[in-house]
Amino acid sequence: MIRYHARWVLPISRPPISDSTVVEHDGRIAYVGERSGAPDGTDVDLGDAALMPGLVNAHTHLELTVMRGFLEDLDFRSWIFRLTRARREALAPEALLDSARFGIAEGLLAGITTYADTNDSGAPFRAMLDMGVRGISYQEVFGPDPAQCAESLAGLRAKVDALRREATPLVRAGVSPHAPYSVCDALFEGTAAFAIQDGLPVAVHIAESADESSLVQHALGGWADSHRSRGIDVVPRADSPIRLLERVGVLDARPLLIHCVRVDGGDVGAIARHDCAIAHCPASNAKLGHGIAPLTEFLRAGIRVGIGSDSVASNNRMDLLDEARLAILMQRARTAQFNVITAGEALEVATLGGARALDLESEIGSLDVGKSADLAAFPLDAPRSAPVYDPASALVFAASGRMASFVAVAGRPLVRDSRLVGPAANVPSLESAARALAEWSASARR
Ligand SMILES: [Zn+2]
Known part of the structure; x- marks a missing residue:
């Protein structure tokens, strides 16, 4: 005792x-x-x-910690393209693992004990196991082209099987069909069916940018153009990103919905009706210029909501108390109401709310x-x-x-x-990984 x-x-x-x-x-x-x-x-x-x-971080990309400050002031698509290329071309698996471990060190010093991390490499899963924290590592799957769907699903199953063999009571595996601009309808359907059948937690980036809504609703905009240039057929898919997830069966898997900036009353109703959860990321949404998610409406609708830092590539810090402060200030500024969300309510969202969002409230959160x-x-x-x-x-x-x-x-x-x-205690240095990124950046500019 x-x-x-x-x-x-x-x-x-x-x-x-x-x-x-x-x-x-x-x-x-x-x-x-x-x-x-x-x-x-x-x-x-x-x-x-x-x-x-302990605080519950409802959305992280721990392996991107080395990209803190590396992707400033870019439009969202350029930000993603540059992030993806740099990770693939400049960061070896060991660098991603060091980056994830460094991120957990930052989180622990900010009082964060649970991490809901979306990633493709598996490095955050390994880092969580190594450093003794709790979390869910959502294995990402990508494929905007329906022709790649079967291959993407087979790859997802193999990766999830490998993670599940190493899962512990503290660290579990989930799945994450990445986002509407990177996942076609068939891959959403297949991933949701897999998750429901195998009882896997699901997380998806959704309703984040205007360009994403434009792709889903009108088959127009930057994402639509870039898909067409790759020979992918682009058609309007739904009235909103949330209704797209409803139509393809993802909401039936009770996913963790990351961002939800661009949602209307009908979307909030669908999220509540399907008992989905939301990872609210106020700093990242603001820094990337996406807007302010209607947190007060989520809470009023009884939706399970946690607070997420998102990656430090778009934040640039992992501090959930600071994120809670921003959440309150932004909602009060947005609604012009002095008493919208109290400090006590925000602390609940950052702890028990996150636990509920991850279906862990019987174990943690209070x-x-x-x-x-x-x-x-x-x-x-x-x-x-x-x-x-x-x-x-x-x-x-x-x-x-x-x-x-x-x-x-x-x-x-x-x-x-x-x-x-x-x-x-054993925190790696990010020096060599950061140098690799800086060298990549210098050569890519040439
Ligand atoms: Zn994210």
Whole structure:
């Protein structure tokens, strides 16, 4: 038994409690409440800090950490093309693994214990296993050309089979048909059927850019032109990206829908009706110039919503408290309402909301007896955050951007005294991978 004491405990499932204790036993939460009532055990005093459930990052591309700052101020299609080419031509598998591990180090120091990562290489799956964190690695599948569909599906099955053989209670495999501009209808249908049959979690990038909507609704725009130039037939596919996913059966797999910037009332209704979840990525959506997703409408409709950082190639940081702050500020600016989404509600989205979005709420997302001891503590005594009248407001509005002082996953400490420890301590250097990217960039320009 370990008794973690802190000035504030935020269980999320109930209001914050001051001068309290969380007891961990065999990786699970055995007690949450006043110090005087805690069962006997070894004491760890976290001091003037807020102890809460580990944050759940509902959307990452961990292997792209080395591309932080590498793709600035590009239009979305150029951004994707350059990202894809650079990854393929300049980054070896070891570089992608180092990049993913570096990303998890960043996330852990920001109190993130769970990662929902979409990738093709499998490097983030390996990195999550190595560093002791929790997560789902969604194996991406691509193929805008229906002629490639059978081959893409066979490749997906083989990759998912390999991942499933190495899955653990902490790290699982899912599938991700990438996006409407990179996946044809037949491949969406085949991937959804595979996922439903095998009980695999699904994630899909959807309703992100204006160009994507234009492709889906009108068969026009940059994506439509580039498909036609490759000899791919392009026709209008649905009234909206969400209705496309409904028509091809993807919504029946209860997917995690990443972005959902360009959605109308009918789309929100379809998402709720099919009990799909949303990964809300306010910073990435803003930085790439896509817009502001209607988070308040999602929450009002009872949709399961988590907060995602997206890759640092479009953010450029992984800090979920900061992301929660941005989520609130953008919704208040968008709606011109002073009380839309409170700090407490945003913290719930960043923890229990993310857990629900990933179907992990029976295991993580709140400090409740019996759940896994996935914990994060943030110091609140520095000039940046003191004084504290309400710990949720202090954490989200003032302390965001500060390092976590303590983090554990399933009871195993990965951050102590703001330092990575245990399996998380071995953080690789990104120097050689970054040099490879810089050299690629110089040669590609020539
Ligand atoms: Zn993404």
